[in-house]
Amino acid sequence: MTDRDPLVPALTGLLVDVVWWLESCGDEEVDPDSAVKMMESLGWALLQLSPDQRQRLLHVLADLVEREQDPARREFLESFPSAIGMVEDQED
Template sequence: MNNSPGLVRQLLQTVVAYTWFFETCDDSVLDDRTALKQMEYASYLLNQLADEEKQRLVEELAALAAAETDPAYRKFLQTFAFDMGITED
């Protein structure tokens, strides 16, 4: 995938968007346990990546956050790597 930076960014945006949905949806849409279960599974899958790949995700997240105009979503992007256990800070 090193030759497909657009693919990596698009897939990361998809994962983040679904995680944002799980984080922010109302109980009438999805119960908290199910949302948490899905977020934990996404975290598990992302943490299977090699350290180099995790670093690439951190860099992509920083670029996405820098371009984001919605303050709440920008904050979500900025804390995503830590919240998902990809980084320790």
């Protein structure tokens, strides 16, 4: 499924990049407490989405995963919904 509005995938990609950057920054780059607060704020905002909006975001993330060529970023994209608290972690 592709999103009709090109802004939604672009903003979703940026959101993922910000979270990836926050997770990968060293303590000398970003204060760890500030990074955690920012990620909690992002997670809270995403949880405020309506069920339809959440489903749309999950579809956009799935589309981004399909198109991603970088294995590390692909793995991060795949884990993003559970890492941010949008879906329950799937146990193997």
